[in-house]
Amino acid sequence: MNKRLLPLLGGLFLSVTAVAQSSNDALLYSPMQPLGTARTQALGGVGVGLGGDYSSAHLNPAGIGVFKTGEFMLSAGVGITNTTSNYLGNNKLDNTGNKTNFQIPNIGVVFAMNKGNGPDRWNNVSVSVGVTRLANYNSKTAIAGVNMNSSYSNSWVDGLHGANLSYYETGDPIGASLAYNSLLIDTIRVNGDPTNLNAFSLADPKRPIGGALTAGITQRGTITKEGGLNEFAIGVGGNYGDRLYIGGSLVAPSINYQETFSWSEDDRDNSKTNYFGYFDYNKYIKRTGLGIGAKLGVLYKISDRFRLGGAFHTPVFYSIHDSYSADMVTNTENYAGEVSVNSGQLTNDGGPQLFDYNYVTPLKLLAGASFFFGDITDPKKPQGFISADYEYVNQASAKFKMSSDRDYERMLNNNISAIYKSASNIRVGAELKFLSLYAIRGGFAAYGNPYSSDSYNAGTDATTTVLSGGLGLRSKGLYVDLTYSLAQSSYRYRPYITADPANTPSAAIVDYNRSNIMMTVGFKF
Numbered sequence: 001m002n003k004r005l006l007p008l009l010g011g012l013f014l015s016v017t018a019v020a021q022s023s024n025d026a027l028l029y030s031p032m033q034p035l036g037t038a039r040t041q042a043l044g045g046v047g048v049g050l051g052g053d054y055s056s057a058h059l060n061p062a063g064i065g066v067f068k069t070g071e072f073m074l075s076a077g078v079g080i081t082n083t084t085s086n087y088l089g090n091n092k093l094d095n096t097g098n099k100t101n102f103q104i105p106n107i108g109v110v111f112a113m114n115k116g117n118g119p120d121r122w123n124n125v126s127v128s129v130g131v132t133r134l135a136n137y138n139s140k141t142a143i144a145g146v147n148m149n150s151s152y153s154n155s156w157v158d159g160l161h162g163a164n165l166s167y168y169e170t171g172d173p174i175g176a177s178l179a180y181n182s183l184l185i186d187t188i189r190v191n192g193d194p195t196n197l198n199a200f201s202l203a204d205p206k207r208p209i210g211g212a213l214t215a216g217i218t219q220r221g222t223i224t225k226e227g228g229l230n231e232f233a234i235g236v237g238g239n240y241g242d243r244l245y246i247g248g249s250l251v252a253p254s255i256n257y258q259e260t261f262s263w264s265e266d267d268r269d270n271s272k273t274n275y276f277g278y279f280d281y282n283k284y285i286k287r288t289g290l291g292i293g294a295k296l297g298v299l300y301k302i303s304d305r306f307r308l309g310g311a312f313h314t315p316v317f318y319s320i321h322d323s324y325s326a327d328m329v330t331n332t333e334n335y336a337g338e339v340s341v342n343s344g345q346l347t348n349d350g351g352p353q354l355f356d357y358n359y360v361t362p363l364k365l366l367a368g369a370s371f372f373f374g375d376i377t378d379p380k381k382p383q384g385f386i387s388a389d390y391e392y393v394n395q396a397s398a399k400f401k402m403s404s405d406r407d408y409e410r411m412l413n414n415n416i417s418a419i420y421k422s423a424s425n426i427r428v429g430a431e432l433k434f435l436s437l438y439a440i441r442g443g444f445a446a447y448g449n450p451y452s453s454d455s456y457n458a459g460t461d462a463t464t465t466v467l468s469g470g471l472g473l474r475s476k477g478l479y480v481d482l483t484y485s486l487a488q489s490s491y492r493y494r495p496y497i498t499a500d501p502a503n504t505p506s507a508a509i510v511d512y513n514r515s516n517i518m519m520t521v522g523f524k525f
Contacts, residue, residue, distance in 0.1 A: 028257065029291070029318055029361045030393060031135035031229060032447040032464055034427065035059075037075055037106060038481035038520035042470025043429025044443025046387040049309035049368025051245060051299050054108040054522075057128040057235035059389075060297035060311040060366065061247030064110060064237030067126040070525040071110045077103055077518030081139040085493070087219075087508035088145030094220050097140035103228070105518060106132040119241040128235040128249075135229040136514075137257055140222060141493065143508040148216040150503035152263050152281070153179050153201035158499040160185070160199040168199070173346035174283060174326040174353055181346065182330035182339045184279050202276040202332055203265050206503075210275050215268035219505075221495050227257040233295075245299040250292075253316060257287040263495065277331035286352075289320035291361075305372045313364035315397075320359055325352040358401035365392045374433075384432040384439075391427070395420035395450040423448035429468075439472035441483075464489040479522045487514045 034045025036055030043050075047059040054073055056063025083097040108130020117123050156176035160168060168180045168187065176199075179185040184203060190196040205213040230253065237247030266278040297311035327342035344350045367390045374383030396417050402409040429443035445466040470483035492507035 027395065027450065028135070028137075028229065028255065028287075029253075029289075029316065029359060030395065030398065032423075032425065032450070033135060033487060034443075034445050034466055034468070034485065035105075035132055035134050037073060037522075038077075038470060038483040038518045039441065039472060041485055041516070041518060042441035042443055042468050042472075042481065042483040043387065043427075043431065044445045044466060044468050045427045046368065046370075046389045046429040046443065048297070048311055048366045048389045048391075049299065049307050049370045050385070050387050051307070051309070054106070054110060054128060054130060055132065056237070056247070056297075057108065057130065057233045057249050058132045058134070058231060058251070058295070060299060060309050060368065061128075061235040061249040061295055062237055062245040062297040062299040062309060062311070064126045064128050064235045064247050065124070065239040065245035065299070066237070067110050067112045068114060068124055068239075070112050071522055072108075072525070073520055073522035074107045075105045075518060075520040077105055077516060079103060079136050079138060080515040080517075081512075082514075083139065083141045083510055083512050085141065085143045085508045085510045087143040088147060088505060090145040094142055094144035097142040097222065097224075099138050099140040099224070101136070101138040101226075103133060103136060106130060106520075108132070117242075119243070121241065123239045123242055125236065125238045128233070128237075131230055131232050133228050134231050134253060136516075137225045137227045137229070139512075139514075140224045141510060141512075142220075142222045143493065143495065143510075144218070144220040145505075145508075146216050146268065147219050147505055148205055150205065150498055150505065151201055151203035151217060151265055152219065152221075152496050153184055153203050153265075153279070154498045154503060155496040157185060157199045157201050157204070160197075163197070165197065168197070170346045173343040174324050177346050178281070178326055178328040178341050178343065179279075179330070181341045182279070182328050183332050183336045184276075184328075184330040202335070203267075203279060213267055213269060213274065213276065218266045218268055219263070219495075220265075221261070221263045223493075224260045224262075225258070227255070229253055229255050229257075235295075243301045247297055247299075249295040251295060251316070253291045253293070253318075255287060255289040255291075255318070255320070257285070259285040259287075261285075272333045275332050275335040277333045279328060279330040281326070281328045283326040284324070284352075286323040287320060289318045289359075291316040291318040293317065293361075297366075304376060307370045307372075309366075309368040309370075311364075311366040311368075313366070315363050316361045318359045318361070320357055322355045322357075323352045324355075360399045360401060362394050362397045366390065379433075379436040382432065382434045384430065386430045387428070389425075389427040391425040392422065393425070394422040396422065396452065419452060420450050421452040423450045431472075437474060439474065439481075441468075441470045441472065443468040443485075462489065462491055477524045479520075479524075481520045481522075483516075483518045483520075485516045485518075487516070488512065 040055040051063025051066035187197040235249035293316035299309040370387040375381040427445040468485035494507040
């Protein structure tokens, strides 16, 4: 069982320095990005102290109570992700990753049931049903450089020391056993004892047999990710006296995630007589899961110009299913030539490695405030608002649940507690309306560093910032909102670690940005 989780460990903890790993693996289920309709995203994701937008069902359900008419809305958009890297001094060749994807970020409907109007009664209750994308995983990261000290295969060799021959052959079918069966990894008998084996890799520049690869090796890697985290929500919001709004949502997020990790190494010596030419390795991860949780909130109008809101998001309990497979081609030149092998050849059923487990996300506490300015009594005159949200989440409180292996569960959860800390996220947005039809919006968001120590992110602040802006057109029964947002961060990605820290390569510096273009169309009824 533990060996099946090694790929999970590699993604979640061994490479914790990667933002792709830290926002799409270790933090896959607790995303750090604005969500909601085009209007909400143009405002930087604010909404806790605002209300009146379908996004309230996923931020502060009390805002659903602001609706006094029914509404149906649908969004569509395009996400464009770009990364550039600097790995082992190379920041020019094979160091860019680009990925574009079309998405439908949300679709929802709100039903408003008006009961009356008065300062001391329930004036209306509104119900919402819909789906919103909490996270867009689509991205591609590429790194490349010349390594004189180690090979990716060194990490496999470290895991083989002390193992018996049967484990070499099939014990790690998505990693070390592929390298062994493709003849990249070989064994040395300790004192001639066939039961006491040490492993070595022909790709290791400092290999103990066959002479060192004095010219080093060229390493190239790409991490391509697809999918998203979508949350289905049923929300209810009530309006008491047009001042106090309370609400709650039952949420069921679903994760659909695919990752392809491709790594290649080439000998820089073209003599073709040193038993190593190249290897190409691909690992494929498919992850699906379904969660259950709830969100509760309150919104209060202190005056017609000032609102305060607060929300509580319970931990989400996920049931997750993982599937792992891999393949590899190795060319050992004058030793065995080119050999291909895939993980299906090394498993009993010829299929992928499967693992099921549970995961519980941290709770979230949110607070927000909004101030309305202008002549709010006349919709034809300029008016608007400024709104801000604060969000607190303790990433260290996330937990794995594995009833079949409590010791392993404790080890993973101790890792989480050591690596992560609480983070504060801030979102600010403003809107200006004029002629009762048109709106201009802008926003900013800053998502705090979730790591407890800079060493886990190789000294880089993992804060993500988002700038956004948009336009809106609203008539009596129809509205259209258009938004552009840009998310930016700088992080480090360490492709592997070795038992000897001196041979672990320096982390790649990766600059990340994602442009998101989004349109929401809504109909009131």
